Amino acid sequence: MSKKVLESININKYFHTAQTQHVLKDVTFSVNAGEFASIVGKSGCGKSTLLYILSTMDTDYEGELFIDEQAMRLKTESELARVRNEKIGFVFQFHYLLNEFSVLRNVMIPGLKLGKYTEKELEHRAMEKLKIFGIDDQARKMPNQLSGGQKQRVAIARALINDPLIIMGDEPTGNLDKKNSEIVFELFQKLAREFHQTLLIVTHDMEFAQATDRVIEMDDGKIVKSEK
């Protein structure tokens, strides 16, 4: 059995607004290295909430979370930032590129933050990542000169720069048209097949989900199906 990249044990989450709402109920599951998994469910079932807890950005939960077999529960804010920097790559619905920097620089920033490679090496690595997605010719442009699909591909390249253990996506194709959605999906597949990248994608697009290796279905804060 391959290594567990991500494991959650009995995660519970409450929203405390006008009345307390129990949004995640004893969520227990794990993701193994090399898996291409998707989380599906109706809107409001808690799938995004779960993803943000798994991503370490949301720390207001009960239960245990292990990333790379390390407990996240008691880590400080800056330690968690380091974990996100080193081990997790993010792709969101929106690209979130920094308009002040070129495409290449945007891809490099998380790498510069990690400081594992020199700037020269990082530039080379960033170019390679862009090449995978066929947008290396756009490297010197500013993000606002790119199309929506291209921007999302840059965002994926940025997620890959530190060779993360896992890539998490929150509706990464939600903002794109049919054609671009397909391109992005193919890219995820390519990453899973050719680079054995672990991926965990939240989506409401069943077509997308069916094409992944494993579909985790959620309903009303619980995992109802977690087939392999």
Add this chain to the structure above:
Amino acid sequence: MKYKLIADIAIALSIARWRQTLIAAIGVTFSITMFIALLSFMNGLNDMLDGLILNRTPHIKLYNELKASPEQPIQLTSGYKDHYHFIRSVKPNAGRPEIYNVDPIMNTILKDDRVIGIAPKISTQVFYTIGAIDLAGVINGVDVEAENKLYYFSTYVTAGNYIDLKNIPNSIILGKAAADKMLAKIGDVIQVTSVTGEKQQLKVVGYFQSGINDIDKVQSYTSLNTAQKLLGESRNYITDLQVKLKDINLAPAMAKEYSALFSVDAEDIQTANAQFETGSNVRSMISYSVGITLLIVAGFGIYNILNMMIYEKMDSIAIMKATGFSGRDVKYIFIMISLSIGVFGVVFGLIFGFGISSIIDQIPFNTAALPSIKTFPVNYSPKFYIIGATFGIFITYLAGYLPSRKASKVDPVVIIRGK
């Protein structure tokens, strides 16, 4: 590496909003400029006004005051020793106004390390005789060289040469207002009558102008010799010893010490001119508070601009946090922006402040009251530049700190899910 990245991001953010950044920096520049100019000018004026009185006032004045005997006869009677005495009958006797044993006293004081020098003086009432009327006045017999060295005598002599007072026997430098009244020109001879009735012809060799008209109306200067001759006294007749100290703050303590040591009366400058020090302090306080208010206003400018930048860049902050920047990194980015604005503003502010001070220094300023001043006075003390720079940086840091802390607390989940 890490700081370089933070600096890169800070620079990129400032350049993206360069207009606002520049305006914030100009705000700081302007306030530092005004702070420097205001303080330099204010303190220049302060120094001038202080100089008007303080430079001419001895730090310690030793003299003999005419006063009633402190021991009245009834106190000496043993039978009434413990009683309250209100019978006082012994009037001041016709004591001598001069200081006894003036030479040994001067020698002792001159050996004191804390003392810069002594200018002996004879102060006496006279009448200037103009035609048929007598005009009351005061003649100061001074040691011309000591007076000039310690109290800048020559500065106040507006016509004629002050040293003539020493070189020409029986000469007098008249107060300008008194001279005008007597129609006495330089080279004229005037007649002076002392309180004892001695008459003396004195040659006018110059005018002096103190800046205080009431003084100029009555006072005039002669050499010690001339004054002694006028009074018919010997050459060790001295009524006042004016002591100048290295440290003015020692004056009250040393006045007491000398008073006890030489059994003379001693008055220190703080007692004599308390109101001047108060005036200077209040003026300094006002200029500091105006300067600091300007800086605080500039600080609010920076605060505003950073706040706006943070609202605009919420998304960028969220993604930076998502990709591994900690709250502290984000805070450093915004503090760095604020500090760069501050440093830029302060450097130019200091330069412009110096420029404006120099311009003020060139503006002609002629007033009858202050003959020695030709342009507005400016004090170029580096103290103001250091205070301005330190305070400027501190305020910009503070103005940056509050928004940065807010930026560091941005919750990326809220921003990203809110989309």
